[in-house]
Amino acid sequence: MLAMALMVTAVPAQEMPDGGTVAAEKAADDDVRIAFLSFQNNPFWIPVTEGAEAAKAYLSGFNGTVDYVDLGNELSAEAVVSGIEGALAQQYDGIVVVPIFDGTARIIDEAVDSGVPVFNIIAEGGVPSKRLAFIGQDATAAGKQIGEFIVDKMGGEGKLGVITGYFGATQHNNRMNGALDYIKEEAPKIEILGPFENKDKAESAYSLVEDMHTANPELKMVYVTAGGPYGAAKAVQDLGLTGKVGVVGFDHTPENVRYLESGEMVGLLDQAPFQQAFDSTVMLFNYLVAGTKPPSDVIAVEGNLMTPGSE
Structure with a gap:
């Protein structure tokens, strides 16, 4: 798989961009090459790509090169494996990747065993690997936070439709x-419809909401665990259900x-x-150049829950 050239952003070399929190420690003696492997199947990946672009611009002032590798628009373990194999064939010094599925630990271990450290971001499978570190959200805690919000918004009762991205994705x-x-324990009067899989596609979320409402006219809320929540929201709007059915997502x-x-x-x-994209790339660079390990094996990022009127 070929690396895509990234446009250098307007961020001046050696100046950290807004949203990044990790600084490069020193310049490399020789060019250090990092492959950044990510997907492109919904708008979520735009800020991920922007973080990689910012890291490319920033690290260029420290003799670092970051190449973005597009893994495609269908999330799968096979795409991750193929991407890492390609990066190894092109002899990159380090790899940043979104492994997301079980079935990726083997190739990550192979990379590390060959001397190429791997930094996992966003989501990883449930099988441990030799990766340098993982940066991302605590998915279970985030789900509980959403569950608490849903129970409060629904008043503890009603029908809740659940749409997940990929059944095989650990994070989802x-x-x-x-x-x-949390909902089953704290609000047993809430009836759960699904879960259904939309493969991170907004158009699929749209159709699923249409179907759920047809079968359950009293539908009260929809929870989309991954990509495409705006598709569910558009369905609510087109069905004239604004104010009657709410959509919660990420x-x-x-x-x-x-x-x-x-x-x-x-x-x-x-x-x-x-932040995940930028910080992981710079931390990997620091490890390659200065031998500095990330502050933790798992680095949690904090998000904020935005509601109408708070944006």
Whole structure:
């Protein structure tokens, strides 16, 4: 898989961008090359790409090169494996990747064993690997936070539709179960519809909401655990259900925030994707150049829950 050239942003070399929190410690003696492997199947990935672009611009002042590798628009373990294999074939010094599924630990271990450190971001599978570190949101805790919000908004009763991204994605499952376990325990009068899978597609979320409402006219809320929540919000709007059915999801993308402003979305929890992309790349660079390990094996990022009127 070939690396895509990134446009250098307006961030001056050696000046940290807004949203980044980790500084490079020193310049490399020789060019240090990092492959940044990520997906592009919904607007969530835009700030991830921007974080990689910012890291590229920033590290260029420290003799570092960051190449973005597009893993495509279908999330799978196979795409991750292929991307890492390609990066190893091109002899990158380090890899930043979104592994997301079980089935990726083997290739990560192979990379590390060959002397190429790997930094996992956003979401990783449930099988441990030899990766340098992981930066991301605590998916179970985030799900519980959403669950608490849902119970409060629904008054502890009614029908809740649940749409997850990929049934096989550990992060998506943890977000879903973190919410549903809390809801089942604290609000047993809430009836759960689903879960259904939309593969992070907004158009699929749209159709699923249409189907759920047709079968359950008293539908009260929809929880989208991963990509495409704005598709569910558009369905609510088109069905004339604004103010009657609320959508809760993740990520402060322009598409999502637009429906928060118009009332179809009632809650959006962020996961700081720009920070994850930038900080992980710089931490990996520091490890390669100065031998500095990340501050922790798991680095949690804090998002904030945005509601109408708070944006």
